[in-house]
Amino acid sequence: MRLSIDDPDRLYKSIKRFAQVKETPFLIIDRQAIQQRLEEFQKAIGYAKVFYALKANPHKRITAFLQQRGVGFEISSEQELRSLLRHRVPPQRIISSNPVKSNTFIKGAYSAGVRLFAFDSYSEIEKLSEFAPNSKVYARISVSNEGSQWPLAKKFGVDIEDAVDLLARASEMHLEPYGITFHVGSQCTDPVTWVKAIEKSRIVWELAKNRGIELQMLNIGGGFPIRYTESVPSISRLAHVVRDAIENSFPKGVEIFVEPGRALVGEAGILVTTVIGKAVRNGQRWLYLDAGVFHGLMESIGGIRYPIGTVKNGPASEWVLAGPSCDSFDVISADVELSEPEIGDQVYIMSAGAYTTSYASRFNGFPIPRTYFV
Numbered sequence: 046m047r048l049s050i051d052d053p054d055r056l057y058k059s060i061k062r063f064a065q066v067k068e069t070p071f072l073i074i075d076r077q078a079i080q081q082r083l084e085e086f087q088k089a090i091g092y093a094k095v096f097y098a099l100k101a102n103p104h105k106r107i108t109a110f111l112q113q114r115g116v117g118f119e120i121s122s123e124q125e126l127r128s129l130l131r132h133r134v135p136p137q138r139i140i141s142s143n144p145v146k147s148n149t150f151i152k153g154a155y156s157a158g159v160r161l162f163a164f165d166s167y168s169e170i171e172k173l174s175e176f177a178p179n180s181k182v183y184a185r186i187s188v189s190n191e192g193s194q195w196p197l198a199k200k201f202g203v204d205i206e207d208a209v210d211l212l213a214r215a216s217e218m219h220l221e222p223y224g225i226t227f228h229v230g231s232q233c234t235d236p237v238t239w240v241k242a243i244e245k246s247r248i249v250w251e252l253a254k255n256r257g258i259e260l261q262m263l264n265i266g267g268g269f270p271i272r273y274t275e276s277v278p279s280i281s282r283l284a285h286v287v288r289d290a291i292e293n294s295f296p297k298g299v300e301i302f303v304e305p306g307r308a309l310v311g312e313a314g315i316l317v318t319t320v321i322g323k324a325v326r327n328g329q330r331w332l333y334l335d336a337g338v339f340h341g342l343m344e345s346i347g348g349i350r351y352p353i354g355t356v357k358n359g360p361a362s363e364w365v366l367a368g369p370s371c372d373s374f375d376v377i378s379a380d381v382e383l384s385e386p387e388i389g390d391q392v393y394i395m396s397a398g399a400y401t402t403s404y405a406s407r408f409n410g411f412p413i414p415r416t417y418f419v
């Protein structure tokens with residue numbers, strides 16, 4: 046069974062059958078969809094080693110699924126590390142690209158055999174040198190996040206000169222300067238942003254070489270977009286642009302890493318919710334669901350617009366869609382077109398496989414949606 050918004054009849058039929066036996070809210074993950082995205086990704090970016098960004102959806106069955114297919118993992122925390130070790134993921138297939146890590150995490154990852162870590166500050170180099178000596182380290186550079194709907198700029202990344210200095214410091218401190226990484230921001234739809242980031246990486250690479258540092262790896266991070274309400278450039282198109290940019294600027298044989306999160310699991314998930322209330326406020330029609338911003342749909346406050354549907358047919362009208370908590374931030378969308386649902390009807394949030402359950406809290410006593418697999 047392949048659940049897809051391209052085939053709404055089949056989708057609704059499948060959800061309906063499922064929904065009769067489960068209490069909402071819950072997330073359905075379609076493993077066939079993950080398989081399809083993985084194959085597409087591997088075909089398009091065959092030149093890169095794939096490390097799934099576990100934060101996108103760390104469910105153990107997704108981990109097992111990807112582990113069996115030989116995918117690597119990108120992690121940041123002890124919990125993520127433990128989960129991978131439980132699934133017997135070999136440490137050579139684990140990297141940590143969060144430039145700021147806790148000492149405990151670094152120690153734990155190192156003792157488990159992980160040897161690839163990102164950094165973007167002197168203090169991180171000191172920590173890595175002490176707790177993960179002789180590891181391969183890569184500098185996170187700051188790049189434009191133009192075209193990203195979930196920007197990751199500002200918090201991390203250094204400029205060209207600092208990156209080169211830090212790589213040089215790393216080599217003086219029992220670490221192996223190994224490469225460069227960047228993140229163009231999540232859900233990035235502008236290919237030029239990757240090209241510019243690769244160009245910036247090339248400058249760092251060459252300046253490092255001039256200082257006697259021979260780098261080997263370029264990690265192009267995540268950012269590959271999925272379809273929400275609007276169409277996005279295909280993975281193969283982006284992969285093509287990225288490959289051309291790398292071939293134009295980097296020496297042959299450079300090792301390429303890629304860390305997709307959203308692109309592997311996002312379109313494979315559907316969050317099934319139920320209408321718990323309706324109201325008219327200042328002339329606007331409000332619909333309240335049993336899951337909201339705090340219970341899986343956090344990204345809606347940053348501008349992610351999920352495709353939303355019901356099993357109802359009939360004329361559609363505009364609704365403000367809100368979650369169940371008392372907080373006024375708990376508004377999923379200010380303008381959704383839906384055929385009028387009744388209390389107790391189900392509402393389906395599509396493309397909800399990434400950054401939903403992993404962000405969800407139990408705020409106000411509402412449960413984190415459970416995940417079921419088809």
Ligand SMILES: Cc1ncc(COP(=O)(O)O)c(C=O)c1O
Binds near residue numbers: 101228305306307
């Ligand atoms: C270091 C790193 N790599 C990869 C990812 C995955 O990004 P995406 O889900 O946009 O592919 C993230 C997301 O926050 C990240 O911080």
